[in-house]
Amino acid sequence: MAQQLNAIGIWVKRRIAVGDDKKEIQQALDEALSDADIVLITGGLGPTADDITKPLLCEYFGGKMITDEKVLQHVTHIFQHILKRPLLERNLKQAEVPDNCRVLMNQKGTAPGMWFEKKGENGTNKIIVSLPGVPHEMKGIVTEKVLPLLQTKQKTSTIIHRTLLTAGAGESFIAERLQNWEADLPETIKLAYLPNYGMVRLRLTGRDRIDSDIERLTEKKFEELQDLVSDLLVIAADAMPEKALGDLLLAKNKTIATAESCTGGYIAHLFTSMAGASGFYKGSVIAYDNSIKTGLLNVSKNLLETKGAVSEETVTAMLNGLLEQTGADYGIAVSGIMGPRGGSEEKPVGTVWVAAGSAQQHVTKSFHFRFDRQRNIQLTAVQAVLLLLQFIRSEP
């Protein structure tokens, strides 16, 4: 929501979450309306007893409930033709709306959105929009109805975000390097340091009047920023390393496969989450159990016994077996101990080996993460992708 609102020049001051409690919701509305022009609300519009938002808004804005015929037809259609389930009394109630709101049809569900307007203390119109909490229903109504309606209002400011991702240095180090440049940024442009996964995202936000040259100015500063961190740059977009690697593989017309033990499919998932992954991603062998490492990746039993599953030798053998079995141009192989159990004195929880490269050449790297299982899996995946990205970029 915030991203879409920013894109049409609307600044998001605050995000509040409260429970399904009448007093809490009313108080949050009072506070929000005291200093915001627009308040978007999600959730509480369903057919069950804990859904109290609709009657609450009706009362709050002094209306009374009426049945909306268009919504009634829509709800009836959904139950009869799509869900093919009996239409219950409580489902028909979904078609009731306060008589003082503008109904926003919900093409993807039964609960309609509701648009209220109210005179503020200073005479300006306040806009309050109530939306269903189901994410794809909310997104549908926001995209099709709310944003176009908000765009008809006078646009007063332009908001631009430009984000890039760096790896290889901490935020203090980067801040030190950027200190003078950052101090010289115009008042209208802010720099945010967003560290995560052992990397640092840098986000420039430009915000100025609609008739300013903030767009051009932010672009110029973003180019300067890219130059200043060029040695650390993963991708000049608000994206993760797998996007950079995917783009690179597509550009080179090469393919990739993964052999995953400890990450258990998470690296494959990162690639296949991206639309168009079939252009570079072939597949993976998730060799969680050692029998899969030997059976499908041709890792020798002897190697597993002498060096252990978490070793440079094993990930190298996994990588070679993977590239042979799948015919992919590049591969990533990982093995490690993600916790909470399975660690030893020699190889504590968080120990990881990664191999990345091609059948001709590859690199290996070990890591020692100190986090919980979920975090260790994510960090291993991200660092493994980075390793292959850097390997390919450094190829002659």
Add this chain to the structure above:
Amino acid sequence: MAQQLNAIGIWVKRRIAVGDDKKEIQQALDEALSDADIVLITGGLGPTADDITKPLLCEYFGGKMITDEKVLQHVTHIFQHILKRPLLERNLKQAEVPDNCRVLMNQKGTAPGMWFEKKGENGTNKIIVSLPGVPHEMKGIVTEKVLPLLQTKQKTSTIIHRTLLTAGAGESFIAERLQNWEADLPETIKLAYLPNYGMVRLRLTGRDRIDSDIERLTEKKFEELQDLVSDLLVIAADAMPEKALGDLLLAKNKTIATAESCTGGYIAHLFTSMAGASGFYKGSVIAYDNSIKTGLLNVSKNLLETKGAVSEETVTAMLNGLLEQTGADYGIAVSGIMGPRGGSEEKPVGTVWVAAGSAQQHVTKSFHFRFDRQRNIQLTAVQAVLLLLQFIRSEP
């Protein structure tokens, strides 16, 4: 945070997110302190220019900045011995704290937590705790310092959550069935309907005085609830179907593997995210490209050409190939079109085939999801796991 606070009897009224803006933060603090006894704050404690929370709190509570020797030693140690990076002036600043706060040491990072107390209008003590935004650092300080300190304060209420997961009916249908029972719930117990992934979670929240029998009462109502939805019950816990399936496989001492095309490793990831997965999960073949389906799962090229990759015959062949290759007792095979591209008139985006079962017997099922790529992947995975769970539960 909310879960941990509830567990020690502290109710969470509200969650607010604001930007790194002085006025916004101050206003949010004012509002929070006007009606809460405890305010926990995260973020804004880092070493970069956008981190403004620490000086702001110092000013807000009328203190002055001093260097904390213990934090200074800790920060120095981290840079010299763990990060092995030069210690910058801005890192030393991490050891500065307002002189009117209690310092909460951060074992996992450089920015310490800060505990302030302030007399409220009605004479009660208000507690304000500032914590780093890095999740594992925040969690460490909350677990080791904040919760134990809060527990020394007088506990006044008991809060109990009991959650179960259902599949196979919509929330309206369940609400209809539970209507009388729900109406008879005592004032102190609330029922929430939480639909997601085509399933419905039901959460009972009991909240009463510390000396009440709310714990026993909530347990009793939770048992009644389980009986009322026994035919729809996936798991009587706040967990997803893979937990139910994992528990079942462990109990039966059986193993599982997955053959994934469209879900691209996500089902494998669901299993391997759980600690102890090695007790039942063997591995997977992520057969994204058809060459992997033929090469590693022995699906015949002729079948792929005549029936297509997204077909009942292909997922059946994938399942058989998988069980043969991995030796797992049970398997799941999925193939589908997740979008945004790749659909046809005959097989539109969202078309999915799933096969689940053993080498002796299996079931197949088709789905037609209507969401975006990410959501289609998640729904396919969840429904595929449910299919195998129901298959095994119905085995003689």
